[in-house]
Amino acid sequence: MTPERRITSFVGFEIEASRTTRSLTDFLTKFCANFGLEHATYYCRTPLQTNESRELLHTTYPKEWITHYFANDYQFCDPVLVQGQSSLLPFSWDTLDLEAPEARNVFSSALEFGVCGSGLTIPIRGCMNETAMFSICSNTQGEAWSKFLAETLTDLVYSAHLIHYHASHLHGLAHQTKSERLSKREAEVLRWAARGKTAWETARILNLKEKTVSFYISNACAKLQVATKCQAVAKVITEGQIIL
Amino acid sequence: MLLVSHAAQKDIHASTFDQMFRLRAEQFSTRRGWRVSVDAGREIDRFDALNPLYICLLDQEGRLLASLRLLPTIGPHMLSDVFPEVMGETGIVRNPLVWESSRFCVDTNAIRDFGDDGINIVTRAILGGLFATARSAGLEQVISVYDIFVERILRRSGCQFERLGPVVKYDDLKTVAGLFAVKENPLSNITQGRRAVTGLLAA
Numbered sequence: 160m161t162p163e164r165r166i167t168s169f170v171g172f173e174i175e176a177s178r179t180t181r182s183l184t185d186f187l188t189k190f191c192a193n194f195g196l197e198h199a200t201y202y203c204r205t206p207l208q209t210n211e212s213r214e215l216l217h218t219t220y221p222k223e224w225i226t227h228y229f230a231n232d233y234q235f236c237d238p239v240l241v242q243g244q245s246s247l248l249p250f251s252w253d254t255l256d257l258e259a260p261e262a263r264n265v266f267s268s269a270l271e272f273g274v275c276g277s278g279l280t281i282p283i284r285g286c287m288n289e290t291a292m293f294s295i296c297s298n299t300q301g302e303a304w305s306k307f308l309a310e311t312l313t314d315l316v317y318s319a320h321l322i323h324y325h326a327s328h329l330h331g332l333a334h335q336t337k338s339e340r341l342s343k344r345e346a347e348v349l350r351w352a353a354r355g356k357t358a359w360e361t362a363r364i365l366n367l368k369e370k371t372v373s374f375y376i377s378n379a380c381a382k383l384q385v386a387t388k389c390q391a392v393a394k395v396i397t398e399g400q401i402i403l
Numbered sequence: 404m405l406l407v408s409h410a411a412q413k414d415i416h417a418s419t420f421d422q423m424f425r426l427r428a429e430q431f432s433t434r435r436g437w438r439v440s441v442d443a444g445r446e447i448d449r450f451d452a453l454n455p456l457y458i459c460l461l462d463q464e465g466r467l468l469a470s471l472r473l474l475p476t477i478g479p480h481m482l483s484d485v486f487p488e489v490m491g492e493t494g495i496v497r498n499p500l501v502w503e504s505s506r507f508c509v510d511t512n513a514i515r516d517f518g519d520d521g522i523n524i525v526t527r528a529i530l531g532g533l534f535a536t537a538r539s540a541g542l543e544q545v546i547s548v549y550d551i552f553v554e555r556i557l558r559r560s561g562c563q564f565e566r567l568g569p570v571v572k573y574d575d576l577k578t579v580a581g582l583f584a585v586k587e588n589p590l591s592n593i594t595q596g597r598r599a600v601t602g603l604l605a606a
Contacts, residue, residue, distance in 0.1 A: 247455075248539055249539070284477060286497070313543065342490075382498075
């Protein structure tokens with residue numbers, strides 16, 4: 160029923176080990192190596208509740224490119240940033256509007272620094288309406304790239320949110336402290352999962368459809384910011400949120 | 404034709420957005436008598452200020468036939484902030500793979516041009532756009548809150564969904580919450596909707 164989520168499992172496991180902001184960049188390097196990607200970038204502009212606006216950036220791009228990027232104020236005309244800030248939908252970079260010369264220039268300069276290939280950006284809209292984004296870059300092109308995206312999109316979107324949650328937490332940002340309690344149904348399905356019941360068995364016990372049970376499990380994982388049902392069970396029991 | 408657009412792009416699609424806010428006023432306030440606030444013939448609420456994504460179905464002359472609005476459940480949305488009771492024991496959803504559809508409306512005058520089956524044709528087309536968009540966002544499910552009249556329209560169109568909580572009366576209007584699977588939905592493969600979406604699922 161639930162498709163295999165290789166990327167989510169990897170992120171859920173590896174990101175817990177990132178205890179410093181430095182190790183978050185190391186995590187991205189490992190992430191790329193594991194999934195055959197060239198680069199990965201996490202960027203967040205924190206909400207403007209105060210006058211102070213903070214930006215978070217973790218990336219595997221070469222230092223020379225980053226320096227060149229900010230020295231030339233590319234952050235104001237980079238079409239990826241422009242679309243990523245206003246969009247809710249993930250977008251492949253080959254769909255970007257490169258009409259404006261400044262926008263085209265960002266991409267041609269990137270090429271000179273060896274940063275090229277296909278790209279995907281997942282915009283993240285957080286619980287405080289803050290915007291962040293997660294981008295990946297690959298040397299795969301054409302059909303192979305489209306196929307990779309079609310197969311991994313859900314996985315990547317969920318992973319992007321896990322990375323955002325973890326990064327916000329590491330940087331001590333206010334918006335991550337707000338966590339929603341598990342609902343009655345979410346706690347109930349996890350209690351049965353903890354006793355070893357499958358989604359199908361839980362559906363029989365609670366007189367629900369199996370896919371409704373999977374929906375509750377998915378929602379519980381999201382609230383707990385974990386990748387898998389096992390991690391969710393471990394976390395709720397450790398935190399005392401459910402009693403067996 | 405389907406238009407998938409963020410609120411932030413409203414200047415580019417000014418005419419369509421204006422038609423949408425007018426249609427919402429006409430359908431929700433005038434026709435159905437919901438207690439929504441209408442200003443200068445347009446219905447706009449606080450969720451429209453959160454840069455949601457809209458899906459609009461237009462005819463060849465650019466006349467709006469139907470529209471709806473999508474909000475991520477991670478942030479404020481109608482089921483968390485306005486109608487939590489209809490979710491019953493399901494509770495509030497906060498999941499990046501689940502978005503909420505709201506403000507679904509169909510122009511009941513315009514659909515007459517499509518014959519007796521007009522309502523179903525238009526509903527299927529816009530829901531096809533909804534599911535295509537949801538797929539391009541990598542979503543697993545869509546949730547929504549509506550009255551039982553809309554529920555009947557959705558059911559007749561062939562869309563598959565289930566109720567998540569009890570029937571709750573708001574202003575004497577029987578209201579329910581629905582869960583829509585994205586990938587397995589029969590309306591998910593309508594080709595009309597897919598071309599409009601960002602190219603991720605261009606195949």
